[in-house]
Structures are given as C-alpha cells and as structure tokens.
Amino acid sequence: MTDAVLFDGVRLEHPGGRVVLSGVDLRIPAGAFVGLLGANGAGKTTLMRAILGLLPPRAGSIALFGRRAARGSNLVGYMPQMRAALSVSLSGRALVSAAVNGRRWGTALPVASRRREVDRVLELVGAEALASRPLDELSGGERQRLLLAQCLIGDPRLLLLDEPLNSLDPSRQAELVALVRRLQREHGITVLFSAHELNPLLGALDQVLYLAGGHAALGSVDSVVTSETLSRLYGAPIEVIRSGGRIFVLPGAPGLERAA
Amino acid sequence: MLSGLFSFGFMINAFLATTAVALVAGPVGYVLVLRQQSFAGHALSHVGFTGATGAVLLGLPPLWGLVGMTLLAGLAMGLLGERLAGRDVAIGLVLALSLGLGLLFLHFFTAYASQATALLFGNVFGVDRPTLLTLAGLGLVTLAGLAAIARPLLFASLQPELAEARGVPVRLVSVLFLGLVALATAGCAQIIGVLLVFTLMVAPAATAQRLSGRLGIGVGMALSAALALLQGWGGLVLAYETDWPASFWITALSGACYGLALLRRPFRSRRRGPDPLPAR
Numbered sequence: 001m002t003d004a005v006l007f008d009g010v011r012l013e014h015p016g017g018r019v020v021l022s023g024v025d026l027r028i029p030a031g032a033f034v035g036l037l038g039a040n041g042a043g044k045t046t047l048m049r050a051i052l053g054l055l056p057p058r059a060g061s062i063a064l065f066g067r068r069a070a071r072g073s074n075l076v077g078y079m080p081q082m083r084a085a086l087s088v089s090l091s092g093r094a095l096v097s098a099a100v101n102g103r104r105w106g107t108a109l110p111v112a113s114r115r116r117e118v119d120r121v122l123e124l125v126g127a128e129a130l131a132s133r134p135l136d137e138l139s140g141g142e143r144q145r146l147l148l149a150q151c152l153i154g155d156p157r158l159l160l161l162d163e164p165l166n167s168l169d170p171s172r173q174a175e176l177v178a179l180v181r182r183l184q185r186e187h188g189i190t191v192l193f194s195a196h197e198l199n200p201l202l203g204a205l206d207q208v209l210y211l212a213g214g215h216a217a218l219g220s221v222d223s224v225v226t227s228e229t230l231s232r233l234y235g236a237p238i239e240v241i242r243s244g245g246r247i248f249v250l251p252g253a254p255g256l257e258r259a260a
Numbered sequence: 261m262l263s264g265l266f267s268f269g270f271m272i273n274a275f276l277a278t279t280a281v282a283l284v285a286g287p288v289g290y291v292l293v294l295r296q297q298s299f300a301g302h303a304l305s306h307v308g309f310t311g312a313t314g315a316v317l318l319g320l321p322p323l324w325g326l327v328g329m330t331l332l333a334g335l336a337m338g339l340l341g342e343r344l345a346g347r348d349v350a351i352g353l354v355l356a357l358s359l360g361l362g363l364l365f366l367h368f369f370t371a372y373a374s375q376a377t378a379l380l381f382g383n384v385f386g387v388d389r390p391t392l393l394t395l396a397g398l399g400l401v402t403l404a405g406l407a408a409i410a411r412p413l414l415f416a417s418l419q420p421e422l423a424e425a426r427g428v429p430v431r432l433v434s435v436l437f438l439g440l441v442a443l444a445t446a447g448c449a450q451i452i453g454v455l456l457v458f459t460l461m462v463a464p465a466a467t468a469q470r471l472s473g474r475l476g477i478g479v480g481m482a483l484s485a486a487l488a489l490l491q492g493w494g495g496l497v498l499a500y501e502t503d504w505p506a507s508f509w510i511t512a513l514s515g516a517c518y519g520l521a522l523l524r525r526p527f528r529s530r531r532r533g534p535d536p537l538p539a540r
Contacts, residue, residue: 052425072427080421088294089473090480095418097476102415103428107407110478134473151422 002066004030004158004190005051007216009060012043012050020046023060024216026209028192030065030157033184034218035201036194038211044194045081047211048160051192052078065157072103077156079147081163086135092146093118093131099153121149124187125179141172148179158190159183165195173200180204198225199246225249265500270385274506277387278492280399281447282460286485287406288444289465290477291437295417298462300337300438304445305457306355307333312379312454313365322379323394326454327446334442338435382453382507384496395447402443409436414477451492452507459507463514464488470521487517 007026013019020043028034036044049055050062053071062069064076086095097118100108108114122128127145135143144164151159161180165173177193181204184191195201198208198221208225209218212233217224224230225247230238239252266272292298311329312322337344344351366376378386387395406413416423416430424430441461448460468484495510502509 054424071425074426076425078422078425080419086418089469090294090418091474091476094476098415098418099422099426101411102423103412103426105408105412107410108414110476132474136473147419150419154426 003027004065006063010057010062011059012046013058019214022214026216026218030190031188032206033181033191033204035205035208036192037198037208042211044211045162048162051160052076074154075157077151077159079151079161079164086143089134089136091132092135095135095146096150099150117153121152124152125149141168144176161193163194165200177201177204273387273392274384274496277392277395278451278496280395281451282488282492283485284399284402284444285448285460286464286488287481288440289461290468290481290484292441293462293465293469301441301445301461302458303355304330304333304442305449305454306358308446308449309362309379309454310358313362316375317365317369323391323450326449330442330446331439334438335435338438380453380455382451384451384506395450398443398447402440405440409433413437452510456507456511459511459514460488463518464491467518467521
C-alpha cells in the first residue's frame with residue numbers, strides 16, 4: 001500500500017529563515033491514526049502547512065499517496081487551530097457549506113447536490129442538530145465538531161487536525177478523540193492529530209510523531225515515548241514515567257527511576 | 261401629505277439613487293461585517309473626500325474623484341493586507357491627513373462653500389440625472405463583481421487557512437473584495453456623505469446578521485439589502501415631511517433598527533453552558 005505521507009530528507013524553514021525541521025524522513029502508512037507531539041514552536045503547525053503544500057520544503061520532498069504534495073489538493077482535509085473570529089451570527093450549516101467547491105469562482109447556489117454533501121458530512125460527525133443554530137451560541141466543542149465536518153467536505157483521504165483539543169474540557173476531549181478514531185476506522189482516513197498532551201490520545205493512537213530540536217521521531221508509543229528516544233531527540237535528559245495507564249514526560253536524568 | 265412626494269423630479273432621483281446604492285451597500289456590507297473589516301468602509305470614505313475635493317479643484321465631477329481615490333485606497337489596503345494590522349496610529353493619521361487635504365482643496369475653491377457639507381454629510385436631493393446613471397452603473401459593476409467572487413470570498417472569510425489549503429487565492433480575493441468595498445463606499449458617500457458611510461454600509465449588515473443567525477449567507481445578504489433600502493427610503497420620506505436632513509434620518513433609522521435587533525437577541529444570552537474558548 002502507498003504511504004499516506006512520505007517525507008524524504010525534508011528541511012523546512014520559516015519565511016524568516018529559521019530552520020524548523022531538517023533532514024526529516026518519515027513514512028506514515030495509509031489509514032493510521034498518528035499523534036503529533038512537541039512543545040510550542042517545535043514545528044507542528046509548520047509540518048502541517050508543508051503537507052498542505054503551503055510551505056514548500058527547502059530541501060527534500062513530500063509525497064502524499066504517491067503524489068507530490070501541492071496546494072489545492074482535495075486529498076487533504078485541514079482543521080486549523082480554532083480562532084475566536086468564528087464567533088459570528090451565522091448558522092452552522094452556512095459555515096460548513098462555504099467549503100463545498102469553495103475555490104470555484106462565482107456564486108454558490110442552494111442546489112440539491114450541495115445540500116447533500118453538507119448533510120453527509122454533518123451526519124458523519126453527528127452534528128445535524130447543530131447545523132441550524134447560530135455559531136456564536138455554540139460551545140467550543142460544538143463548533144469544533146462543525147469544523148471537523150467542514151474539513152470532511154470533498155472526501156479527503158488524510159485529515160490534519162491542529163490542536164483540536166485545546167481549550168476543551170476532558171470529557172469533550174475524549175468525545176472528540178473517539179469521534180476522530182471512529183472516522184479513521186470506518187472510512188479508512190489517515191489522521192495526523194497534533195496535541196499538547198499525549199494522554200488524551202493514548203487509547204486511539206497507532207503511532208506517535210514527536211518533534212523536537214528540528215528532528216522528528218515516528219513510531220509506536222512504546223518505541224518513541226521512552227527516555228532514550230526522547231533524550232536523543234531533545235538533546236537533553238528526558239524522563240518518561242508510565243503510571244496507571246498514563247505517560248508523563250519530564251525533564252530530568254534518564255534511567256534513574258522508571259516505572260514500567 | 262405624501263401624495264406630493266413624487267411630484268418633484270429631484271425626489272424621484274433621490275429615491276432611485278438611494279435604491280441603487282442601498283442594494284449594493286447591503287450585500288457588500290454584510291461580507292464586510294462577516295470579515296470584521298467594518299472599519300475599512302469608514303477609512304475608505306475619508307480618503308474619498310480628498311479625491312472628491314481634488315476633482316472639484318481640477319474641474320472634474322467630484323464623484324469621479326471619489327470613486328478613483330477610494331478604489332486606489334481599497335486596492336492598496338488589500339495589497340498591504342496584514343501589514344496594516346495593529347497600525348491604528350498610522351491609519352488614523354492617514355485618515356486625518358485625507359480630511360485635511362480635502363479641506364485645503366476646498367479652500368482653494370471658495371466658490372463652493374456648500375460643497376464641503378454636501379461631501380461630508382451627503383446631498384441626496386442634489387442627485388442629478390448623470391450622477392444617477394453613474395451610481396446605477398457603479399452598482400451594477402459592484403454587484404456583478406461580488407457575484408463573480410462570492411464563493412471563494414465567503415470561504416476565505418470564514419476559514420482562511422482551510423481555503424488557502426484548498427487552493428483559494430486568498431490574497432487576490434481579499435484585494436478584489438476591497439476594490440468592491442471602495443466602489444460601494446463611493447456610492448454611499450454620494451447619498452449620505454463621507455462621514456456617515458458607516459450608516460449604510462455597516463449598520464444594516466450588522467442588523468441583518470443579528471437577525472439571520474439561524475439562516476444562510478444568501479438570506480442574510482438579502483435582508484441586509486432590504487434593511488438598507490428601507491432605511492434609505494424611510495429617511496427620504498421623513499426628510500420630506502420634516503424638512504430635516506435626510507442623512508440625519510437615515511442614521512437615526514439604522515441606529516434604531518440595530519438597537520431593536522440587539523433587544524431581540526441580546527449578546528450571547530442564550531448560550532448554553534460555559535464556553536471553554538478563551539476570549540481573545
């Protein structure tokens with residue numbers, strides 16, 4: 001099977017010239033649920049923008065399902081970090097339908113095919129009831145669900161979700177992770193899900209992609225989230241503690257005290 | 261009383277001109293409010309004042325100067341884009357300078373002392389036939405332009421990052437839209453004056469948005485146009501009845517409508533549960 005995402009010697013730089021990632025090789029298999037972790041500024045959003053073709057690599061190449069990553073691909077759905085600007089007085093359905101053939105010039109008419117596509121994605125995320133309510137009356141979790149529906153417009157094969165758990169309470173976090181997991185399983189969609197915290201994702205992850213110090217480590221949670229791997233990645237001693245089904249990553253000396 | 265309303269040619273021109281301008285300001289203003297760029301309309305009209313007075317000085321129709329300058333400023337604003345964000349002092353200074361320059365141009369043209377009031381606060385009863393035709397032409401061009409870019413424009417307004425990723429030329433769409441805003445602003449300025457453009461561009465749109473929260477964008481735009489039209493016509497009728505300025509009545513009506521819309525659905529009162537989103 002072709003890889004969903006293939007990085008070959010990729011070097012990414014910010015427009016200002018700061019190197020974000022260098023010499024990164026990655027293969028994300030199609031259909032996998034991958035958690036993208038790393039500190040603020042480690043390059044999680046930059047990596048997603050590169051996959052979207054919005055930031056071409058300075059060196060190396062990025063391929064999606066065997067094709068070179070390029071802007072405007074229908075293969076990829078993207079849910080950016082939530083902005084407060086979305087709190088407008090407009091129905092949820094209007095927000096979602098804005099994405100239907102959104103790049104085509106002209107005016108979108110309320111035709112049946114458009115309505116069907118919107119109904120389809122609303123049903124996929126269970127947001128039918130939210131569609132008729134104004135966005136500025138919805139909670140953060142409800143809006144997040146509509147944004148997820150919106151990025152499913154056009155049937156993408158790969159979903160890039162940029163920190164969707166931010167500012168949700170723990171039960172909403174668990175709901176969203178379960179929903180994304182269900183979409184990934186039932187529809188064979190590859191998911192790259194960035195997060196601050198590993199634990200809310202633990203039950204759902206097939207693989208974890210850690211970014212630090214311009215480098216990346218991809219693999220199962222057990223192989224990547226270890227003191228050895230993370231210390232090497234960060235270039236500083238990192239301690240990983242597993243306790244009660246949760247994992248804690250702390251700065252410190254490796255190998256001193258490790259609960260298995 | 262009202263029976264004599266349409267027995268005057270200037271009254272008919274005023275109604276037609278208000279119609280042409282309101283039908284454009286409504287939908288364009290709706291998108292402007294959606295994009296949270298309401299201030300752009302206000303800023304463009306100030307720059308238009310320099311254009312209009314400059315044109316008077318050169319012996320050209322002020323409307324041409326108004327349209328030319330707002331269009332230039334709109335496109336420049338679109339091209340500068342995010343670099344304008346947070347530059348409120350610089351923007352404010354440019355606006356003040358525009359009004360100042362306009363004043364200077366008028367000073368050189370003392371024969372037209374009433375021109376200043378007309379430009380600043382509008383002169384809808386002074387619309388002659390050529391102006392009416394120009395306004396109608398401007399309106400058609402603006403609406404056609406809006407129809408041509410509506411889909412990518414709305415996508416980019418609601419979800420700029422996703423739109424960019426899906427291949428919408430976000431920058432180009434934004435520049436084109438500010439060009440349309442400039443044309444709509446110039447039309448509004450002719451009716452209600454450069455200082456009061458907000459009244460026709462933003463107030464009906466914001467009112468419509470508050471009232472159409474459960475509906476689609478098309479309905480919101482139509483409602484915005486209808487409100488602008490009713491407020492404009494209402495202002496003309498009331499001006500005819502009271503002999504007070506039409507611009508005053510239009511501002512009063514649009515303010516009252518917005519106030520009523522707020523009463524109908526107060527800010528965020530119906531939100532269920534606490535919002536976990538941090539207020540930014």
